[in-house]
Amino acid sequence: MNKVRIALCQMNVVDDKKANLKKAGSFIADSAHSNADFIVLPEMFNCPYSNDKFVEYGENEHDSCTLNTISQLAESYNVYILAGSIPEREGDKLYNTSYLFDKTGSIIAKHRKMHLFDIDVKGRITFKESDVLTAGDDFTIADTDFGRIGIGICYDVRFVELARIMAEKGAEILFYPGAFNQTTGPAHWELLFRSRALDNQVFCIGVAPALNIDASYHSYGHSIIANPWGEVIAQAGEKEELVICEIDLSEIKKVREELPVLKNKRKDLYEVIEK
Template sequence: MATFRMALIQLQISSVKSDNVTRACSFIREAATQGAKIVSLPECFNSPYGTKYFPEYAEKIPGESTQKLSEVAKECSIYLIGIHLFDIDVPGKITFQESETLSAGDSFSTFDTPYCRVGLGICYDMRFAELAQIYAQRGCQLLVYPGAFNLTTGPAHWELLQRSRAVDNQVYVATASPARDEKASYVAWGHSTVVNPWGEVLAKAGTEEAIVYSDVDLKKLAEIRQQIPVFRQKRSDLYAVEMKKP
């Protein structure tokens, strides 16, 4: 399939986990009826955003949330990407230390679909060009980053990083953010976005709850890679980005 539709669910997060999960499943079903084949939820979709909430909302896997997501993905015959966080300290602006509560990942996350190979990152991962390069080397054509930038990093870096990763690696990049809640202790930037390999923004939400749809055109991706053949012309005799772990 040369073209397929994907959807990003920009969910308004409440303090009631069961309501978050139920509403997420409702949006997933709606996206599937609109032809979406790959659907992404935002980071931390079932919990308010903050380290003080994590112990209360934490689940074993499999658990309530993963069970519901598995069921709705099977029901709708889609590929579903769900949930995580990061560390930030901007003097006078915001301080948030996710690593005090959550452990870091230690492996690459990719999966194959009938449409393309997908590479996964979470929010802060988007700042590391090497991860995206590894995914491109492994044949990924779409990178998905559920994330939750804030009102400081969002306007400065959210779109910039997505477009950079897309152009650097000639891939589609999609980011799914929670909807903005001005009353929350951590206010997410919103603006869930899909960017093509040329660096063009194909679809972008505002700050409110929404579903963002975009068609991923793999023929367009192939044309861009032929027009600007960076993979063939990289100087691998001079430099390389390599995996330390599979």
Template sequence: MKIAQIQSHVYSEKMENLEQLEVRLRELDGQKPDLVMLGEMFCCPYETSLFPSYAEDEGGPVWSRLSSLAREHSIYLAAGSVSERDEAGKVYNTAYVFDRDGRQIAKHRKVHMFDIQVEGGQHFRESETLTPGDACTVFDTEFGKIGLCICFDFRFPELARRMVLEGARLILVPAAFNMTTGPAHWELMFRSRAVDNQCFVAGTSCARDMQANYVAWGHTLLVSPWGDVIEEMGEEEGVIVNTIDLSYADKVRRELPLLSARREEVYG
């Protein structure tokens, strides 16, 4: 399975981000990726006050463009996350996945709200404008089952473990760590989850923009079930492309049987 992770700049004009994506996908055509992944809120500046104004219904202009691009390039498109509004007017941080025919095959609404106050560091409250989702998301592909969550969700080991118990051998995490949490926990967290769950983990961020109100850490990365960093970017715009074999997760689980050796009666 060839996976491409796009670390893009976020423009304030929503559809300009889709135009940028279209250029990147044309550039990737020659490498024939199976799955292309984007970052969290890749077409909306990461600011709580802006999420409602950028929000669209499922099936809106952004959704439609993403579906068309997946079909045009015959890829699985894990379209980072976008601001979604439901029929009741609630706003969510939502990740859509489209198959090679442009059909939506997965949808994850961020479950855990990023509400933090780090002394001398980052302050952010997603719950000011966003509503949490309530589902664990795993979807099927020709390569096997893949899990999906968004950024702060991945800090909760219970959710990652549930995805793996439901069959995921790769977990996709569009994310936007910042200049406080990124240096401290980004690589540490992704490697820890990969080792604990013996699965591939792909964390995709948007590029760093020092002029933005919220400055992303960047450092898009891909980690193996053994905890090795297969590739990691810096803070700049770009793309990494890697070929992985999901059966390697099965090999690691056979040789170091963490999942099958669990003692749930002890854990309570």
């Protein structure tokens, strides 16, 4: 299947898990009724983006009300759902984890954020995920009815090696649920998604929460799809919005034939190696 209808669910996230799950369900229903094939939720879609809330909202995978809800929705609507990310608890560790559900509601992949968001932009924003979160160690590739996809989370998009390894493993769409802020978003969000798409001649997709001015962390929003030519083909604003865009995976082959960047790499001189 070359053409895929992707739904970007840029939902408002509040300090109320039940309300967030209800909102996610509404976005998923609207997406399914618009014939979306693949639905994507934002990073930390069930939880305010705050270290103390990660701890408070953390769920174990085996008895997660959030994951059970998304599983039922995926099966009910017969769609793939990438459940943005949630704070996942395992023993005494907490992860920022994205789950991919197939059309039967089964989890077919999970990605634990590999690169934790520890930044300090002087006078503008400081955040240190590593105060409460543990980094994941696995590259996440999944096979779907639409081909192979790769999954990262937010800050992961800044690391070119991760995207290249996923592309070299055959991923044709790279998904990064994310929550850039009002400092890094305007400067880098679009640039990074266009760059990763262009670097690897793939589709690159980011889905963010809407801007909630009442929250302590102000998301940039602007959920986005960039194509293999590095063009933005769909993008939201900062407010709550559902964006549905059909992509054509045959564009990947066309672009790679016209501009054979990946073929022309000097593998005799350099390579990116997965350890």
